[in-house]
Amino acid sequence: MKTSVIGYPRIGKDRELKFASEKYFKGEISESELNATAAAIREGNLKAQKAAGIDFISSNDFSFYDNVLDTAVLFNVIPARYTDLGLSALDTYFAMARGYQGEKGNVKALAMKKWFNTNYHYLVPEIDDSTEVKLTGSKPVDEYKEAASLGVNTKVAVTGPFTFLKLLRYTGSKSISDYASVFAAEYVKLISEVANACAEWIEFDEPYLVHDLSAEDIKIFKDIYNTILGSKGDVKVLIQTYFGDIRDIYSEVTALAFDGIGLDFIEGKKTLELVKTNGFPADKLLFAGVVNGKNIWKNNYEKTLNIIDEIKSAGVESIVINTSCSLLHVPYTLASETKLTDEYKKHFAFAQEKLPELVEIASLAVNKDEAVLEANKKLHESRVNAYDAKVQERVKNIKDSDYTRLPEFAEREKIQKARFNLPLFPTTTIGSFPQTADVRKNRQDFRKGNISEEEYVNFNKNKIAECIKLQEEIGLDVLVHGEFERNDMVEYFGEHLEGYLFTEKAWVQSYGTRCVKPPFIWGDVSRKEAITVKWSAYAKSCTDKEVKGMLTGPVTILNWSFPREDISIKESTLQIALAIRDEVLDLEANGINIIQIDEAALREKLPLRKSDWYSEYLDWAIPAFRLVASGVKPETQIHTHMCYSEFTDIIPAIDAMDADVITFEASRSDLLILDSLKGNNFKTEVGPGVYDIHSPRVPSVDEIVTALTKMRAKIDDSKLWVNPDCGLKTRGNEETVKSLKNLVEAAKSLR
Numbered sequence: 001m002k003t004s005v006i007g008y009p010r011i012g013k014d015r016e017l018k019f020a021s022e023k024y025f026k027g028e029i030s031e032s033e034l035n036a037t038a039a040a041i042r043e044g045n046l047k048a049q050k051a052a053g054i055d056f057i058s059s060n061d062f063s064f065y066d067n068v069l070d071t072a073v074l075f076n077v078i079p080a081r082y083t084d085l086g087l088s089a090l091d092t093y094f095a096m097a098r099g100y101q102g103e104k105g106n107v108k109a110l111a112m113k114k115w116f117n118t119n120y121h122y123l124v125p126e127i128d129d130s131t132e133v134k135l136t137g138s139k140p141v142d143e144y145k146e147a148a149s150l151g152v153n154t155k156v157a158v159t160g161p162f163t164f165l166k167l168l169r170y171t172g173s174k175s176i177s178d179y180a181s182v183f184a185a186e187y188v189k190l191i192s193e194v195a196n197a198c199a200e201w202i203e204f205d206e207p208y209l210v211h212d213l214s215a216e217d218i219k220i221f222k223d224i225y226n227t228i229l230g231s232k233g234d235v236k237v238l239i240q241t242y243f244g245d246i247r248d249i250y251s252e253v254t255a256l257a258f259d260g261i262g263l264d265f266i267e268g269k270k271t272l273e274l275v276k277t278n279g280f281p282a283d284k285l286l287f288a289g290v291v292n293g294k295n296i297w298k299n300n301y302e303k304t305l306n307i308i309d310e311i312k313s314a315g316v317e318s319i320v321i322n323t324s325c326s327l328l329h330v331p332y333t334l335a336s337e338t339k340l341t342d343e344y345k346k347h348f349a350f351a352q353e354k355l356p357e358l359v360e361i362a363s364l365a366v367n368k369d370e371a372v373l374e375a376n377k378k379l380h381e382s383r384v385n386a387y388d389a390k391v392q393e394r395v396k397n398i399k400d401s402d403y404t405r406l407p408e409f410a411e412r413e414k415i416q417k418a419r420f421n422l423p424l425f426p427t428t429t430i431g432s433f434p435q436t437a438d439v440r441k442n443r444q445d446f447r448k449g450n451i452s453e454e455e456y457v458n459f460n461k462n463k464i465a466e467c468i469k470l471q472e473e474i475g476l477d478v479l480v481h482g483e484f485e486r487n488d489m490v491e492y493f494g495e496h497l498e499g500y501l502f503t504e505k506a507w508v509q510s511y512g513t514r515c516v517k518p519p520f521i522w523g524d525v526s527r528k529e530a531i532t533v534k535w536s537a538y539a540k541s542c543t544d545k546e547v548k549g550m551l552t553g554p555v556t557i558l559n560w561s562f563p564r565e566d567i568s569i570k571e572s573t574l575q576i577a578l579a580i581r582d583e584v585l586d587l588e589a590n591g592i593n594i595i596q597i598d599e600a601a602l603r604e605k606l607p608l609r610k611s612d613w614y615s616e617y618l619d620w621a622i623p624a625f626r627l628v629a630s631g632v633k634p635e636t637q638i639h640t641h642m643c644y645s646e647f648t649d650i651i652p653a654i655d656a657m658d659a660d661v662i663t664f665e666a667s668r669s670d671l672l673i674l675d676s677l678k679g680n681n682f683k684t685e686v687g688p689g690v691y692d693i694h695s696p697r698v699p700s701v702d703e704i705v706t707a708l709t710k711m712r713a714k715i716d717d718s719k720l721w722v723n724p725d726c727g728l729k730t731r732g733n734e735e736t737v738k739s740l741k742n743l744v745e746a747a748k749s750l751r
């Protein structure tokens, strides 16, 4: 049995590509120096895979920024505003990725979007009537040849035409159906170039197929691939899907003349069933995604072999053991972790460690080596410090009533209005204040042991006192402590919860040069002791005004961590919810009357299929949030914050979080959300962000008044809050103070 890898991380084991790119952006190194770094990364990646004995290795999985952007450039889908700059090819590419501001002009970057259900982001290419779609690039063939010259025979991996067309933004008069045949013809040319380079296989990545598909989608897909497969000549074509199953198009895909079909058996809940009930054509290779490309755990061989046995018993002969998606979504190698002990490390497999796993599974699938299987089984059963009977018991004992806060919203609203007696259009912020260099240094010094705990705490207390005084001077109504103790809204809580593990170098690309280091949920999660109370209580002691306590919600904490695989995500989330619930109650007991529970990432993990939104996700995610808040007194006010306003389609679910106030980003969107709020009789009080904190620009009073006036047309005055659209931590002090003063003045002028 053979093995395959869909794609390999490309940021470099020590994030070399990130650092080289950043130097290149600053003009500190040349294009050829950047190219040399990139070539070294590609070579290392290829050789690691070859050394491990992987049979199907991808070329063209590398990218300077993003593969969708690469595909756009490959087919000349480059908006004129970028080519007009007259930059080199590489700089035009980076201008699309990051925007350009300099002597040649000033253009914004392409929009960026989340890549399916991952935390990776791709650039959204734009096409208009002046775009001449043609194969102008040669990256796939170049990288194939480069690999060949290194002695590595590869499959050429390219974003597939259907997925590419679905992700494109159409800014002209034409739409997807106008372009389908044009792109099909250009992909045919690509195949013939791949053939000329003597490549045996080309892989088209078509993750879009795991969505709910319309009849039109299916027709477009078939038209494109009938053309492509009709002219593929001797090149073998693998269609690679991932992030789910292809239940809407399985029979069409298997009926087409592909030579290989890649299916995801990890996230594809129905994949196995599809293969069993519909069969799989004998003349094709089934690339079975059984090694999770999105998580960091060692494979459970017993489970995996069961899947393979089932595939075999469905009559499938030719199976290739594959990753479930590109390994882009996991860190490079466990070898870089020096602090995690072997007790823990032996349970993990990052990209590099997944390679021998694939090979071992391929061998076990043919020849079940009982000793190896037994050892793997033991490994999965012996997880040191992972289980906490008390936590499990507590989750089991959650009652239905724990998910409901009483009295109901309308009653609470009255009680809270009377209690807080806030002016009309109350003003507040989202939590963090500028994380200036001194704030970061204080944390760093403490972490490195350069300063004592007392020094660290005193510094933060001074910052809090200053921050409170500043907010009082500005005239805000509900104050915050400023979050100076936090590096990141998830990492901070993870570090204070039992059941979490941290790594040194387990970086994963989020977009371009930006990487994140998600913490690992190792075992049952609980709270050792109060986490935020001392900071919030101190802030409260500095003022007579209300200070909002600031917490991260369970769904966001889970979504930005690597989850466990031995229990459900739902169960882990409930454990986290109980821990944060304890924190909420402690804050309340310590005089904090308003508590914000951020769910910045709630919208992010909506299942790709709309039909799964509730049953697979919202039906437990929303109650998990309610569980956190339901224990407080009626007069305690619960806020939540979400980063995107793109929840027009789940408004009822957001309302069902049953928070008292929700703030969200609205300043960049066209306020369409307000219509939906009105249309759905949204009960929760709302603070749609009145200005964009992602830019240093200071909004004028007039501008804020204009935004508020639009909001007042749709939202009852008694429910409208006034706030920026997100935390201020990435901003400087100067623009923050000016912006907030204008915000307060705008609110006052409307009162």
Ligand code: GLN
Residues within 6 Å of the ligand: 430, 431, 432, 483, 489, 550, 598, 600, 641, 642, 643, 726, 727, 728, 729
């Ligand atoms: N309370 C957090 C902050 O202000 C919220 C961050 C976020 O929404 N991403 O920084």
Ligand code: ZN
Residues within 6 Å of the ligand: 430, 600, 641, 642, 643, 725, 726, 727
């Ligand atoms: Zn936010």
